[in-house]
Amino acid sequence: MQFAQLKRREFIALGGGAAAWPFAARAQQRVRRIGVLLPAVADDPVWQARVGAFLQALALLGWTIGRNVHIDTRLATNNPTEIRKHATELAALAPDVIVAVTSTLGPLLEVTRTVPIVFTLGTDPVGAGFVDSLARPGGNVTGFMSYEFSMAGKWLELLKQIAPGVTRVAILRDASQAFAMSMFATIQAVAPAWGVEAIPG
DSSP, X not given: OOHHHHHHTTOOOOSSOOOOOOHHHHHTTOXXXXXXXXXOOTTOXXXXXXXXXXXXXXXXXXOOXXXXXXXXXXXXXXXXXXXXXXXXXHHHTOOSEEEEEGGGHHHHHHHOSSSXXXXXXXXXXXXXXXXXXXXXXXXXXXXXXXXXXXXXXHHHHHHHHHOTTOOEEEEOOOTTOHHHHHXXXXXXXXXXXGXXXXXXX
C-alpha cells in the first residue's frame, strides 16, 4: 500500500516503534486517538517504510484503525510555518498521545503542556530543553534517542585499547549540532581517566 493511500486513511509511522496501551484498556473498546506530526512528504520512501513497520506493530498489538484506534496525521515537511500550524491543529484535537520527532517538539510544546508527546529519532532532548533528564523526563514529553552519549566515551576507550600510546586525540564534530557537542562533552569528561587530551576539531 502506498504512503499516499495510508495518509488518506490516517495511518502513520513512528521511527520503527509503536505505542501500546494495556490490554485492560483495550477491552473497554474505547477508541484511542493518536496524533502524529512528521517533517515528511507523502512519497518519501523512508517514511513509507516506517509507515509499514508502525502499522504492522499496531496490528500485532491488537490495534485496528476504526475499531479501537484513530490516527490523525499531519505531514509538515521541514517548513517551520507548516509544523507550527499542524502542531496547533493536533493539540486542538486533544488526542490521547502525539507522536513526533525532535524537530517538531518545539512547536508542539508551544501549544500543549498537557497532551502526552512521544518522540522518536531524538538526538539530544535534554540539551534541547525538551526533557529534564533521561531518567526522569518530567513534563509531558518522553521518547527514544538515536544516540546514547556514553558511547562516545566508549569510542575513546576502544581507541586506547587499539593504540595505548595515544595521548592527544582530535575530535571532529559539527559544533552547530547539539548532540555533537554533548558527545564531545562526554569524551572530554572521560579523557583524563584514559590519560588523553581531547582537542576539538
